[in-house]
Amino acid sequence: MIILAMDTSGPVAGVAVMKDGAVVYEAAAVNKMTHSVNMMPMVEEALTRSGLSVEDVELYAAVTGPGSFTGVRIGVSAIKGMAHGAGKNCIGVDALEALASGLCMTDGIICPIQDARAGQVYGAAFRGGMPPERLVPDMAEKLTVYLEKVLAVAKPEEKLYFLGDGVATYRQAIEAQLGERAVFASAHCSYLRPASVAMLAELRKEEAVDYLTLAPVYLRAPQAERARAAKEAVKG
Numbered sequence: 001m002i003i004l005a006m007d008t009s010g011p012v013a014g015v016a017v018m019k020d021g022a023v024v025y026e027a028a029a030v031n032k033m034t035h036s037v038n039m040m041p042m043v044e045e046a047l048t049r050s051g052l053s054v055e056d057v058e059l060y061a062a063v064t065g066p067g068s069f070t071g072v073r074i075g076v077s078a079i080k081g082m083a084h085g086a087g088k089n090c091i092g093v094d095a096l097e098a099l100a101s102g103l104c105m106t107d108g109i110i111c112p113i114q115d116a117r118a119g120q121v122y123g124a125a126f127r128g129g130m131p132p133e134r135l136v137p138d139m140a141e142k143l144t145v146y147l148e149k150v151l152a153v154a155k156p157e158e159k160l161y162f163l164g165d166g167v168a169t170y171r172q173a174i175e176a177q178l179g180e181r182a183v184f185a186s187a188h189c190s191y192l193r194p195a196s197v198a199m200l201a202e203l204r205k206e207e208a209v210d211y212l213t214l215a216p217v218y219l220r221a222p223q224a225e226r227a228r229a230a231k232e233a234v235k236g
Contacts, residue, residue, distance in 0.1 A: 004017055057088060111161060112162075
């Protein structure tokens with residue numbers, strides 16, 4: 001099966017191509033252009049370098065969240081459009097699970113965290129494996145609440161491996177609460193690899209849906225909606 005996978009949920013836009021279970025192309029980019037401008041040229045380059053055409057793709061995969069609201073919408077919309085045009089199915093991949101896949105051989109609990117702003121993290125927890133074994137569902141919570149959920153499923157003294165862009169913001173707070181139990185992955189592991197998106201899509205291809213069904217997954221309302229709700233509550 002040939003899979004085209006895309007991630008625009010964070011600051012790094014990425015695309016990967018998988019053919020018969022092997023990743024044959026992967027690229028990521030960060031620059032001043034927006035993901036909406038970057039993405040389609042990256043897709044064209046990916047297919048050209050892989051010696052494939054749009055018609056060859058059998059399954060389209062996109063990260064559906066959590067992440068940047070605008071970024072997630074860009075990737076999901078692009079995948080839906082390509083799947084619709086090609087008459088093929090598509091599949092959504094969880095950002096935190098894909099991030100955790102980068103440490104799938106780790107002996108301990110994998111704790112992907114992304115900075116969700118507003119004093120919160122997007123977080124989950126997994127044990128190693130491919131796909132990773134989920135222990136804690138995705139959440140948008142204050143760090144202290146998230147860590148309580150993780151500790152509730154951890155074995156005594158079990159190491160907790162943190163990765164993701166939330167580490168840069170919350171590392172000191174994590175160390176203060178967990179001490180030596182907290183292990184921090186190398187910086188390069190904190191970026192979601194599009195190859196991980198492709199691999200998870202391959203493992204879950206039976207869950208593929210048509211383009212009308214694929215949708216972003218938001219753990220909370222966008223900032224504009226939350227601000228409007230707060231304003232109305234004050235008026236109320």
